[in-house]
Structures are given as C-alpha cells and as structure tokens.
Amino acid sequence: xxxxxxxxxxxxxxxxxxxxxxxxxxxxxxxxxxxxxxxxxxxxxxxxxxxxxxxxxxxxxxxxxxxxxxxxxxxxxxxxxxxxxxxxxxxxxxxxxxxxxxxxxxxxxxxxxxxxxxxxxxxxxxxxxxxxxxxxxxxxxxxxxxxxxxxxxxxxxxxxxxxxxxxxxxxxxxxxxxxxxxxxxxxxxxxxxxxxxxxxxxxxxxxxxxxxxxx
Amino acid sequence: xxxxxxxxxxxxxxxxxxxxxxxxxxxxxxxxxxxxxxxxxxxxxxxxxxxxxxxxxxxxxxxxxxxxxxxxxxxxxxxxxxxxxxxxxxxxx
Numbered sequence: 001x002x003x004x005x006x007x008x009x010x011x012x013x014x015x016x017x018x019x020x021x022x023x024x025x026x027x028x029x030x031x032x033x034x035x036x037x038x039x040x041x042x043x044x045x046x047x048x049x050x051x052x053x054x055x056x057x058x059x060x061x062x063x064x065x066x067x068x069x070x071x072x073x074x075x076x077x078x079x080x081x082x083x084x085x086x087x088x089x090x091x092x093x094x095x096x097x098x099x100x101x102x103x104x105x106x107x108x109x110x111x112x113x114x115x116x117x118x119x120x121x122x123x124x125x126x127x128x129x130x131x132x133x134x135x136x137x138x139x140x141x142x143x144x145x146x147x148x149x150x151x152x153x154x155x156x157x158x159x160x161x162x163x164x165x166x167x168x169x170x171x172x173x174x175x176x177x178x179x180x181x182x183x184x185x186x187x188x189x190x191x192x193x194x195x196x197x198x199x200x201x202x203x204x205x206x207x208x209x210x211x212x213x214x215x
Numbered sequence: 216x217x218x219x220x221x222x223x224x225x226x227x228x229x230x231x232x233x234x235x236x237x238x239x240x241x242x243x244x245x246x247x248x249x250x251x252x253x254x255x256x257x258x259x260x261x262x263x264x265x266x267x268x269x270x271x272x273x274x275x276x277x278x279x280x281x282x283x284x285x286x287x288x289x290x291x292x293x294x295x296x297x298x299x300x301x302x303x304x305x306x307x308x
Contacts, residue, residue, distance in 0.1 A: 023304045034294050035284035052290050056297035063301050144276060163277035188238055195273060 026066055030059065033085055036165070040089050040175075041103075043160040044096045044153055050103040058092040065091075082171075089161075089175045097177075104153075147197040155190030162187055229256045233263045237270050 037058055041051035079087070096103055148156060161172040162183075173183040226234065233253055239245050240253050257263045286294070295305060 020304055020306070024306045026298075026303065027306055031286075031291075031294065034286040034290060038286060038290055039284045052293050055286075055290060056293045059294050060297045060301050063298055063303055145280065159277065163274060164280045166278065166281050184244075191238065191273070198273075 022066070026063060029081075029084065030062060030066075030088070033081075033088055034059065036085055037088055037092055039160065039165065040157070041092055041096075043157045044093065045103045046149060046153060046156075054092060054096060054103045058088060058095055061091055061095060062088055086167075086171050086175055090177070093175055093177065143201065144194070144198060147201060148194055150197065151190055151193050155186055155193055157190075158183055158187040159190040159194060163191070230260060230263050233257060233260075233266065237267060241267065241270050241274060 034055055038051055038055045041054040041058070042048060045051045045054055148159065151159070157176065158172060161167045161175060162169065167175070169180050169183055169187075172187075173180045176183060178186075233240075233256060236245060236249070236253060240250060243250075245253065257267050299305065
C-alpha cells in the first residue's frame with residue numbers, strides 16, 4: 001500500500017475532527033464510486049499507478065469538501081448518485097488540470113496524432129468498411145481497450161465518458177469544463193482516431209456475419 | 216474499388232452527407248427532418264447502410280465495456296490510507 005505524499009496533501013490544513021456518522025456516510029456513498037473515478041482517471045493519466053494516486057487525491061479532496069461549511073454545495077455527500085459521480089469526476093479533472101504533469105505519463109501529449117481533416121479521416125474509414133465488409137461483429141474488445149489507451153487524452157477522455165461510461169453529452173461537458181460543441185468535437189475526433197487504429201489492427205473477424213438490420 | 220484518399224471527392228453528395236453526419240444520426244442528435252433524410256438514403260444505399268452498421272457496431276462495442284468498474288484491492292487500500300491521513304474514521308476495518 002502506498003502512503004506517499006501527494007500534490008494536495010502537504011500544504012492544506014487538516015480538517016477538524018468529524019463525527020462518525022459523517023464518516024460512515026462518506027464511506028457508504030462515496031467509496032463505492034472509486035472504480036468509476038478510476039476509469040476516468042485512467043483515461044486522463046494513461047497510467048494505472050498515476051490513476052490510482054489521482055483517485056486517492058480526488059477522494060481526499062472530496063472528503064475535505066464534505067467537511068466544509070456547506071457540504072451539500074460540494075455535492076459530495078447527500079446528493080443523488082449520478083450527481084455525486086459527476087461532481088467527483090469534475091473534482092478529479094480539476095485536480096489533474098491543476099497538477100501540471102504530476103499525473104501524466106510520458107508521451108501522452110496531444111500533438112502528432114491528428115490525421116488530417118475530419119472528412120478525409122471519416123472517408124478513409126468509409127472506404128475501408130466498403131472494401132472489407134466491416135458491417136460485422138466486433139471482436140477483441142480487450143485489444144480495443146489497448147488501442148484506446150494509445151489515443152491522446154484530449155480525445156480519449158470524451159470517448160470514455162460518453163461511449164464507454166454512457167454519460168450524456170451535457171454531463172460529460174460539465175465534467176470536462178467545456179461546452180457541448182467542444183465536447184462533441186473531441187468525441188468525434190476520438191472515435192475516428194480509434195476507428196482508424198482498430199481498422200489498421202484488423203480487429204474485425206471476417207469469418208462471422210450478422211444479419212443486416214433494416215430499420 | 217474506392218481509394219482511401221479520394222473517397223470524399225468521389226462520393227455522391229447524399230453519401231457525403233451520411234459520412235459527415237453519421238455520428239449525430241446514430242446518437243439521435245439530428246432534427247427529425249434531417250434524420251429522416253439520412254434514414255431514407257441509408258435504406259436505399261448499400262454502402263451507406265454498411266457504413267451506418269459499422270458505426271453502430273463500433274459504438275455497441277464501446278458500450279459493451281460499460282459495466283460498472285470495481286475498485287481493485289490495491290486501489291481501495293490506497294484510497295483508505297489517503298482518507299485516514301485526512302482524519303476520516305473507517306467504520307468497518
């Protein structure tokens with residue numbers, strides 16, 4: 001178990017002692033969300049070690065906020081789980097943004113991954129789907145996760161929030177601190193980059209077929 | 216066979232519209248008239264139908280990863296240690 005110092009712990013004052021009811025409630029309501037926060041942190045950091053540290057620091061900050069004069073405003077305890085999760089993910093992103101490179105893995109910069117104008121990229125995917133008949137079931141989800149991890153965080157995180165975690169655009173935009181237009185622009189770029197990697201890696205199984213759906 | 220680089224130029228305008236808007240379409244973000252226009256074209260255009268199916272399969276795959284992730288024991292230990300350092304009193308240790 002790591003007890004190493006973290007960026008948020010050294011300078012802040014230790015909060016006043018709290019009653020056990022508050023701590024029990026925090027444990028009951030917030031700790032079960034650690035896995036969900038970790039998935040988001042992993043998308044931000046790209047490294048499990050850094051992500052675990054970021055989750056611990058996020059929950060540490062959440063605990064402090066829950067002890068504040070108006071804990072309900074912090075949205076950490078006593079709110080619906082969906083709102084709690086959104087608030088905690090936002091805290092996580094804020095902490096990540098404030099930390100500089102403390103939680104980033106090397107080589108996770110956004111530069112160098114753009115493959116050109118959107119229409120050219122989607123056109124390449126379109127052409128490949130025609131050539132190889134890729135209207136068939138996907139295989140190798142674990143491989144897709146690995147390919148997703150290679151995306152720049154700027155584009156990976158919206159894909160994780162919206163397409164993997166199932167968050168609505170408005171909520172994901174709020175978590176990331178951007179407007180919905182920006183969120184969808186990043187989401188589309190992330191989808192396209194991932195699709196191109198998936199197609200390059202040939203993660204489709206050409207031996208299987210699926211009945212075409214007519215709607 | 217379509218070449219990768221010249222797809223946008225060689226596609227009919229209706230197909231280009233599908234390529235441009237397919238994600239808004241499958242996400243249900245288009246207005247009703249626009250969505251109906253795309254749906255009608257996709258229904259009679261096999262390439263666009265395949266492309267739309269591909270996009271839906273792709274999003275289905277990502278959605279299949281949606282299961283609530285459980286925190287590992289290692290993560291739980293790290294979180295509990297961080298909270299205890301803040302003064303949090305665990306209830307069930």
